[in-house]
Amino acid sequence: MNALPPDDHxxxxxxxxxxxxxxxxDKGLSLAERFSERLQRLAWRSPIHRFRLRGRHPLxxxxxxxxxxxxxxxxxxxxxxxxLRYRGETRNLSxxxxxxxxxxxxxxxxxxxxxxxxxxxxxxxxxTAAPIAEAIMRQWVAAHGDQVAxxxxxxxxxxxxxLYWVAHAPxxxxxxxxxxxxxxxHALARGARHLDRTADKVPAGVPRLAAWCxxxxxxxxxxxxxxxxxxxxxxxxxxxxxxxxxDGGTLGRSxxxxxxxxxxxxxxxxxxxxxxxxxxxxxxxxxxxxxAALLGVCHGDGxxxxxxxxxxxPAEVIAQTVEATGVRTRPLKQARDWGYQRLSAGSSVLxxxxxxxxxxxxxxxxxxxxxxxEMSDGDRRLIVNCGGARAVHSSVPRKLAEGLxxxxxxxxxxxxxxxxxxxxxxGTLGRGVGExxxxxxxxxxxxxxxxxxxxxxxxxxxxxxxxxxxxxDGRDLRGEDSLVPAGKRRRKTDSPFAIRFHLGPSVExxxxxxxxxxxxxxxxxxxxxxxAKGAALDIDDSLWIDGSGRPRLxxxxxxxxxxxxxxxxxxxxxxxxx
Numbered sequence: 292m293n294a295l296p297p298d299d300h301x302x303x304x305x306x307x308x309x310x311x312x313x314x315x316x317d318k319g320l321s322l323a324e325r326f327s328e329r330l331q332r333l334a335w336r337s338p339i340h341r342f343r344l345r346g347r348h349p350l351x352x353x354x355x356x357x358x359x360x361x362x363x364x365x366x367x368x369x370x371x372x373x374x375l376r377y378r379g380e381t382r383n384l385s386x387x388x389x390x391x392x393x394x395x396x397x398x399x400x401x402x403x404x405x406x407x408x409x410x411x412x413x414x415x416x417x418x419t420a421a422p423i424a425e426a427i428m429r430q431w432v433a434a435h436g437d438q439v440a441x442x443x444x445x446x447x448x449x450x451x452x453x454l455y456w457v458a459h460a461p462x463x464x465x466x467x468x469x470x471x472x473x474x475x476x477h478a479l480a481r482g483a484r485h486l487d488r489t490a491d492k493v494p495a496g497v498p499r500l501a502a503w504c505x506x507x508x509x510x511x512x513x514x515x516x517x518x519x520x521x522x523x524x525x526x527x528x529x530x531x532x533x534x535x536x537x538d539g540g541t542l543g544r545s546x547x548x549x550x551x552x553x554x555x556x557x558x559x560x561x562x563x564x565x566x567x568x569x570x571x572x573x574x575x576x577x578x579x580x581x582x583a584a585l586l587g588v589c590h591g592d593g594x595x596x597x598x599x600x601x602x603x604x605p606a607e608v609i610a611q612t613v614e615a616t617g618v619r620t621r622p623l624k625q626a627r628d629w630g631y632q633r634l635s636a637g638s639s640v641l642x643x644x645x646x647x648x649x650x651x652x653x654x655x656x657x658x659x660x661x662x663x664x665e666m667s668d669g670d671r672r673l674i675v676n677c678g679g680a681r682a683v684h685s686s687v688p689r690k691l692a693e694g695l696x697x698x699x700x701x702x703x704x705x706x707x708x709x710x711x712x713x714x715x716x717x718g719t720l721g722r723g724v725g726e727x728x729x730x731x732x733x734x735x736x737x738x739x740x741x742x743x744x745x746x747x748x749x750x751x752x753x754x755x756x757x758x759x760x761x762x763x764d765g766r767d768l769r770g771e772d773s774l775v776p777a778g779k780r781r782r783k784t785d786s787p788f789a790i791r792f793h794l795g796p797s798v799e800x801x802x803x804x805x806x807x808x809x810x811x812x813x814x815x816x817x818x819x820x821x822x823a824k825g826a827a828l829d830i831d832d833s834l835w836i837d838g839s840g841r842p843r844l845x846x847x848x849x850x851x852x853x854x855x856x857x858x859x860x861x862x863x864x865x866x867x868x869x
Contacts, residue, residue: 350476352512354565358458359615360554362413370411370423377401378840379685384426389434389443395685396442403435403443404451408459417461424462428475436478439485446489447498449482450505454558457512457565483509483519490526495533496542497551503527504555508562524571531577539580540629543657544649547601547682549585550612553578557616579618586613587623587633588642590667594838596642597665597678598631599649600656600696605838625731632731634738637765638669644701645742647724648712656681656696659710661724661744662757663701666768668867671813672795675845676701679836687842693718695836704755704772704790706854711746711755722749736763745777752780753858766867773860785853790826790861792848793833800830800846809848810868818868825861826850 369376373384380398392399401407407427411420435443442448456463456479464472483506490502503526510520534542534552541552556578563570586609588596593606624633630646643664648657658680666674680695694700698710705711712723724746731740743756753774760769772790794800799812808822809830833847850861 351514352457352460352464352476353514354512355460356454356458356508356512356558356562356565358409358412358455359557359561360409361611362410364410364414366407367410367412367414370407371415371419375402375407375427377407378683384423387427387430389430399442400448403431403445403448405455405459406451408455408462412459412462417465421462421465424459425466425471428463429471432471432474432478436474436481439481444482444485446486446493446502446505448501449486450490450501450503450508451555453479453482453486453505453508454501454555454562457508457562458558479509480513483513483516487519487522490523491529495530497534497548497555499530500527500534500552500555503530504559508559511562511566511568528571528573531573535577535581536626536628537580538623538626538628539577539582539584540626540631541581541584542649543599544630544646545599545601545681546585546588546595546597546604548599549581549588550595550604550609553581553585553612553616556581578616579620582613582616582618583620583623584626584629584631585609586620587626588631589622589640590642590665590670590672591638591640592667592670592672597676597836598644598660599658600679600681602679602682602836602840603838608838627729632729632740632742634740634759634761635765636736636738636761636763639666639761639765639768641666641759641761641768643740643742643759645729645740646727647744648720650720655718657712657720658696658701659698659712659714659720659723659746660701660703661711661727661746662742662755663698663703664759665702666865667795668765668813668817668819669815671797671815671817673798673811673813673819673865674702675793675795675835677793677834677836679840682840683836683842684840687836687840691842699789699791700793702792704757704774704788706747706751706753706755706774706788707786708789709747709750711744737761743775747774748778749780751782751786752776752778752856753786753854768865769862770864771860771862774854774858776856776858781856783856785855787851787853788826788859790850790863792821793835794846794848796835796837796843796845798845800848802828802830811865816869820866820868821848821864822866823850823861823863825859826852 366376375382375384377398380394411424463475466472486502486506490506493499493502503523506523507520507527510516510523541549556574560570589609590596593609595604597603632643632645634641641664644660663676677695677700680692683692696714698705713721715721724744726745729742737760739760741758743754745754747753747755754777756773756775758771797814801810811819829849831847831849833845834842835845837843
């Protein structure tokens, strides 16, 4: 998101720095871009590319880096039991067919990135884990060591793979079989040469960072790699400049991908540390900013809020991640580039999505969530988004997962049951929110945010404006949602709208006798009162995707009404009663 040129500020009267603009277009990949990607993958199979991957391969690695992150114990235990498990999918290691895969794209990423090495090392000693890791490695090298194809050789997965290999080398290179060891090191060297030529062609964001981190790590760990290291550091600096914003947020705007960026940069710093070298200042600076941004979307319970397909990352994972980085910083309150605004007072934390969704070329599975918010009281979540569209358990039907991307699956206003940004049948985002007007202030301890988006202007002739004010003690949140006429289009009939507040898990809701308000009871005894004016209140079923990707039934408050051509306004209040 960028600020408009000065002429545009003067023309529309919006103060400089208060408007965010969706950059890169409002459509998905163009035909030319799709053709270019397909052509690139076809080029991997060409004799020329295979020739480029030839060269000497190392007899050993210079050093072994440390992986400071904990793995998933459940997945690690499954590996000890002879199974590879990820988000509900399970494959028996003895029957793992890498030539004709039958697993999902998410499972393939887990397999080909070798992220399972971390899970395995977290539950077993080297003596126990090495034979298991070697068995999978033998299968992988036999199927993909010399055959460059998608997804095994997708540049971002190749980058992750190199980082995991150099961090868990004792698990995959302990064998006395010299031919096997040579094949593994040969695959590593081929992967590095592959990344030399493909890293800059990866979409900006975490994928490009992963590819360039792989280049730098191989330059550090493969003998004679100083030229590659210098080449990789230059490429990584370019990737950081376009993938991580000034405020530390990643391009795809997903908390899950934000954590991935933090993990990537930390693992790379550990690779430098294994060589007793200091990482470049630009890497350390990016890591510090990324950690602050990650903490900025965390609730009072320490876990993340759910945005852009990401589910809630558990508090213990976030705490261990931050500890592993060694970074000490406060949560970022204002992330204009990344797009999240954080208000905190008393025991309350509020996080608002105040930016357009990412463009399709940056991330698949983006969500139409503009001006939605989440809110927590201490370690309890009061208002949430359904979340988790790209982090669901395999048992969740695909149509339901896609539905989690809609505006209705977020705590915001929906006009005419239509998404604020269109979601195409192929999964890409279309037209909708292109500009955001945002202002933030604090007066007498009351923190205020006013924001608006133009997602409904083209189709319905209305701007959605949301104003929120959080009291200094955090016990009172007042809001107003308005539909303001704008643009050339005018509806001849009234347009129905719904303002949804999805409630957190375990929140009990009871309507008042007059049906105009509701009491919300949180585990632990806290009670909040909700009241609204200007719309009818209903209580409906909802769901929330938890940290394991499984749906949990919950409720939602729904304010409904119709707006005439002149617009409409609804005020609402959350007040803690005890």
